[in-house]
């Protein structure tokens with residue numbers, strides 16, 4: 001559905017991404033892992049079309065994304081960036097309704113159904129009744145949850161999330177991943193929390209210095225040797241009853 005082929009991105013001679021090929025399985029959750037500065041956000045931004053690669057291409061349903069009209073892409077791909085903009089002078093409801101624009105004729109106003117769905121999206125995000133609040137007045141965690149609700153309201157075939165849990169408390173982290181698991185979208189999410197990745201991702205891809213060094217199931221990728229190599233920490237990894245790895249970083 002979405003595919004990165006041989007992506008290289010250089011800035012002032014330095015490779016932020018070096019020949020990265022990623023094929024996230026459709027309708028599954030792919031965790032994009034790697035230390036700070038390893039290239040996760042850059043890859044997500046290139047997948048979303050917010051940045052261009054110097055080499056390589058992104059395919060969407062088999063077609064080069066550069067050839068697909070913006071509006072058609074907006075119906076298929078949604079992104080939640082790491083730093084959700086706060087200085088937006090709009091109501092929460094109006095921000096969410098932006099997600100429906102690609103789904104209706106140009107310049108047509110939001111429909112009753114759009115309004116109903118926006119309220120439902122806020123309810124599902126655990127934010128009932130906040131539609132009239134100003135976006136700029138939400139807390140960091142509320143804004144992150146509302147922005148994820150906006151992206152889901154876009155009904156994207158591909159949902160790209162950059163550190164979607166960095167402002168969320170533990171309950172809302174779990175709630176988010178249960179929702180992602182229930183969604184039909186192909187999800188690619190940058191994550192620092194290896195336990196969360198092990199528990200919920202179907203597939204993980206590990207970046208290190210702009211290179212993809214491992215990809216596969218969490219059990220295949222999240223081994224003590226790989227964690228040591230990439231994160232330079234010692235970790236005990238055991239298999240849970242569900243076969244998924246449980247990771248305990250040795251202090």
Ligand SMILES: Nc1ncnc2c1ncn2[C@@H]1O[C@H](COP(=O)(O)OP(=O)(O)OP(=O)(O)O)[C@@H](O)[C@H]1O
Nearest residue numbers: 011016034035036037038039040041042043082190
């Ligand atoms: N516009 C830019 N110009 C120069 N360097 C950049 C630019 N954007 C990103 N970088 C550098 O590219 C590298 C990869 O950054 P990126 O944000 O993709 O990493 P990341 O894996 O998402 O990191 P983090 O986990 O800290 O969010 C970093 O070293 C960063 O400093």
